[in-house]
Amino acid sequence: MKNFVFSLFFGLTVGLVPAAHADLAIFATVPEWGALAKEIGGDKVKVYTATTALQDPHRIEAKPSLLAQARRANLLVATGAELEIGWLPLVQRDSGNAAIQVGQPGYFEAAAQVTRLDVPASVDRSHGDVHAGGNPHIQLDPRNVLKVGEKLAARMAELDPPQAAAYKAGFAAFAGKWQAAMARWEKEAAPLKGVAVLVHHESFSYLFNWLGMRSVGALEPKPGIEPTSGQLTSLLARQPTQPARMVLRAAYQPDGPSAWIAGKAGIPAVLLPFTVGGTPEAKDLVGLFDDTVQRLLKALK
Amino acid sequence: MHKRIAMVAMLAAAFGANAADNSELAAIRAQIDEMKRAYEQRIAALEQKLSQAEARSVAPAPNPAPVAAPSAAGVAPPANAERPQRSSGGASSFNPEVSLILQGQYKQMKDVAERGITGFWPAGGHDHGEGAIEGINKRGFSVDHTELVLAASIDPYWRGQAILAMVDGAVEVEEAWFQSLGIGQGIGLKGGRFRSGIGYLNEQHPHMWDFADAPLMYQAMFGTHGSYANDGVQLKWLAPTETFIELGAEIGRGANFPGTDRNKNGSGAAALFAHVGGDVGVANSWRAGVSYLNTRAKARSAHFAGVSDDEVEGLFDGRSGTWVADFVWKWAPNGNPKYRNFKFQTEYFQRREKGDLTCATPEDAATAVSCDGNTSAYRTRQSGWYAQGVYQFTPNWRAGLRYEQLDSGSRDLGANAASFVVDSYRPKKATAMIDYSWSEFSRVRLQFAHDKSMQGIIDNQVTLQYIMSLGAHGAHKF
Numbered sequence: 001m002k003n004f005v006f007s008l009f010f011g012l013t014v015g016l017v018p019a020a021h022a023d024l025a026i027f028a029t030v031p032e033w034g035a036l037a038k039e040i041g042g043d044k045v046k047v048y049t050a051t052t053a054l055q056d057p058h059r060i061e062a063k064p065s066l067l068a069q070a071r072r073a074n075l076l077v078a079t080g081a082e083l084e085i086g087w088l089p090l091v092q093r094d095s096g097n098a099a100i101q102v103g104q105p106g107y108f109e110a111a112a113q114v115t116r117l118d119v120p121a122s123v124d125r126s127h128g129d130v131h132a133g134g135n136p137h138i139q140l141d142p143r144n145v146l147k148v149g150e151k152l153a154a155r156m157a158e159l160d161p162p163q164a165a166a167y168k169a170g171f172a173a174f175a176g177k178w179q180a181a182m183a184r185w186e187k188e189a190a191p192l193k194g195v196a197v198l199v200h201h202e203s204f205s206y207l208f209n210w211l212g213m214r215s216v217g218a219l220e221p222k223p224g225i226e227p228t229s230g231q232l233t234s235l236l237a238r239q240p241t242q243p244a245r246m247v248l249r250a251a252y253q254p255d256g257p258s259a260w261i262a263g264k265a266g267i268p269a270v271l272l273p274f275t276v277g278g279t280p281e282a283k284d285l286v287g288l289f290d291d292t293v294q295r296l297l298k299a300l301k
Numbered sequence: 302m303h304k305r306i307a308m309v310a311m312l313a314a315a316f317g318a319n320a321a322d323n324s325e326l327a328a329i330r331a332q333i334d335e336m337k338r339a340y341e342q343r344i345a346a347l348e349q350k351l352s353q354a355e356a357r358s359v360a361p362a363p364n365p366a367p368v369a370a371p372s373a374a375g376v377a378p379p380a381n382a383e384r385p386q387r388s389s390g391g392a393s394s395f396n397p398e399v400s401l402i403l404q405g406q407y408k409q410m411k412d413v414a415e416r417g418i419t420g421f422w423p424a425g426g427h428d429h430g431e432g433a434i435e436g437i438n439k440r441g442f443s444v445d446h447t448e449l450v451l452a453a454s455i456d457p458y459w460r461g462q463a464i465l466a467m468v469d470g471a472v473e474v475e476e477a478w479f480q481s482l483g484i485g486q487g488i489g490l491k492g493g494r495f496r497s498g499i500g501y502l503n504e505q506h507p508h509m510w511d512f513a514d515a516p517l518m519y520q521a522m523f524g525t526h527g528s529y530a531n532d533g534v535q536l537k538w539l540a541p542t543e544t545f546i547e548l549g550a551e552i553g554r555g556a557n558f559p560g561t562d563r564n565k566n567g568s569g570a571a572a573l574f575a576h577v578g579g580d581v582g583v584a585n586s587w588r589a590g591v592s593y594l595n596t597r598a599k600a601r602s603a604h605f606a607g608v609s610d611d612e613v614e615g616l617f618d619g620r621s622g623t624w625v626a627d628f629v630w631k632w633a634p635n636g637n638p639k640y641r642n643f644k645f646q647t648e649y650f651q652r653r654e655k656g657d658l659t660c661a662t663p664e665d666a667a668t669a670v671s672c673d674g675n676t677s678a679y680r681t682r683q684s685g686w687y688a689q690g691v692y693q694f695t696p697n698w699r700a701g702l703r704y705e706q707l708d709s710g711s712r713d714l715g716a717n718a719a720s721f722v723v724d725s726y727r728p729k730k731a732t733a734m735i736d737y738s739w740s741e742f743s744r745v746r747l748q749f750a751h752d753k754s755m756q757g758i759i760d761n762q763v764t765l766q767y768i769m770s771l772g773a774h775g776a777h778k779f
Contacts, residue, residue: 051636061586062779063779064588065580065586068539068542068543068579072541085774087777093482101457101482
């Protein structure tokens with residue numbers, strides 16, 4: 001009986017395996033890397049994006065659908081720096097997919113390709129849900145996107161040698177387009193230099209680093225802890241001495257706290273797409289930055 | 302008095318010494334500072350060498366495009382200044398990941414001499430130490446066992462995890478297993494002591510439960526521990542389909558209730574399970590499953606009320622087969638559970654036991670019971686279910702309701718029915734809870750239960766519970 005069960009088991013396994021993938025199957029944890037992989041790979045890749053711009057990437061669950069997708073992926077593109085720590089390790093382990101485990105070529109960590117900001121000197125939860133690897137929201141600096149893209153294209157070529165030339169060309173085309181766009185954004189965003197803002201969560205550190213903006217406070221008293229009335233009042237009290245020009249939040253964050261402080265301080269509350277799909281305009285990576293810059297400029301007026 | 306003078310003298314002496322040493326201290330500090338500077342310079346030099354070496358080893362790799370081609374406006378990234386940092390990778394910068402679960406409660410309930418579920422075999426389960434009452438059934442203040450979790454990748458092929466439960470004077474190995482990472486083809490192999498993959502709640506540890514106690518169903522199936530763990534191996538296979546389809550099989554020692562530990566070669570328990578799941582739109586996800594557990598028992602002992610004697614001991618030899626069906630539905634607006642979400646969960650079980658029951662005299666009885674040594678056929682068929690819903694209405698607050706009912710079903714004790722009291726009863730329990738979480742790592746819960754699991758007793762229970770986890774950020778199952 002037992003033997004029968006096991007042979008049935010293996011029989012099923014072997015029988016269903018030849019569902020081989022013609023395309024490189026990419027599992028992207030967040031929309032920005034899904035979009036980037038699509039830019040590089042075009043029709044040579046099949047991209048599955050695990051989350052949307054309306055979901056907090058810290059707090060996703062290891063859903064059955066994610067396991068099923070991870071099982072079939074050739075390449076897992078994650079942000080890393082502990083952003084997906086609450087769910088991705090479980091998805092990897094329970095996927096039965098040896099290719100996408102940490103340390104394998106099929107596991108790509110975007111944050112490992114760039115210099116991270118806000119790396120804490122000490123990791124203690126009394127500071128909230130801090131990430132030992134630094135701030136993981138690296139995608140809002142277009143220079144990071146370019147760096148990640150270069151490494152990602154190389155990784156895709158390594159995993160799928162027959163299409164290596166296509167990935168190379170795909171990245172070259174993207175890089176050309178991107179650098180032209182970056183020049184445009186930087187010119188347009190010049191008035192934003194030195195502008196002080198409040199943020200809901202420290203989601204925009206890399207954006208500020210790129211555009212020379214300044215965060216003068218977060219609505220969250222500690223990373224990952226929801227805004228408290230105490231925190232909001234103390235930020236408001238600082239407004240006369242350390243005025244913020246606007247308060248920013250990502251598409252997945254609730255509007256209540258930033259609307260409250262915006263109303264009291266008389267500054268605009270700005271929703272930023274944060275990633276691809278966060279606003280109707282942020283349809284792709286270029287749209288993401290176009291819209292981000294436009295929304296910031298509009299709030300400045 | 303003398304003591305005080307002596308103390309003052311000592312203090313004065315200590316401070317005096319302190320003052321005298323100040324100049325010496327300053328000298329030492331200066332020396333240390335100088336050493337620090339020297340080391341920092343050396344480290345910086347080494348780091349530079351390392352990065353140069355890395356750059357050299359990376360250079361031969363195909364460079365897909367000339368990124369540095371400066372754009373017209375000359376906004377090329379300052380590549381020189383930004384050296385990629387090494388990612389901490391994995392689940393934690395510690396190796397192994399260590400976490401500790403602190404859990405305790407205040408519980409108010411009736412004082413019932415021998416708690417159990419009327420109409421069901423007293424599953425006992427996991428009492429710590431002789432004559433101890435299970436933590437979950439203690440009245441007043443108590444600390445549940447403290448769980449220490451150690452986990453890490455062993456090498457590129459295996460991962461290991463141990464969960465140790467500590468209570469006064471004892472450490473229990475709750476789980477200690479290794480898991481394959483490198484087999485591929487959707488195959489997962491696990492070996493050691495692990496919570497079985499049957500049902501939904503079975504794999505979850507108490508700190509992940511939505512209520513302060515396990516459903517009656519799990520207590521009836523596996524004892525107050527509320528889960529089935531086995532020493533053995535588990536093989537799982539995930540189908541390469543868009544719909545989640547997972548099949549699993551386990552064999553093992555089968556030492557835990559409803560089986561017993563036996564001195565025997567071969568396996569004492571086997572389990573099979575199948576899970577399917579998926580999403581409905583972006584806001585809903587679900588999982589359903591069916592599982593079967595087969596165990597063998599030898600002289601499984603429990604005390605029963607006797608017909609003519611106060612108490613008789615029953616010894617069961619035979620096999621026990623348990624079917625479990627489970628279903629979970631989760632909803633969150635836009636699939637973002639952080640702010641609001643709802644979880645519905647229900648499970649049903651049916652257990653058949655077939656074998657012999659032998660009557661024996663309890664150890665502490667003064668005289669032999671009338672049926673002492675009688676053996677007769679034993680056959681039962683019992684079932685039960687629970688359903689619960691938990692709604693998280695703010696990032697911090699959740700509220701939940703659970704209703705459950707068991708059916709003692711048919712219990713055929715043969716000739717022994719003349720000596721054992723065979724209750725026919727439908728235990729019921731309704732529970733409401735509300736909990737508050739400061740963060741993902743700390744939670745306090747207030748729970749009210751209207752418990753009619755014991756015939757003739759209505760037990761209104763109040764539990765105030767805390768659950769705190771510290772250390773590595775654990776990833777929780779769906």
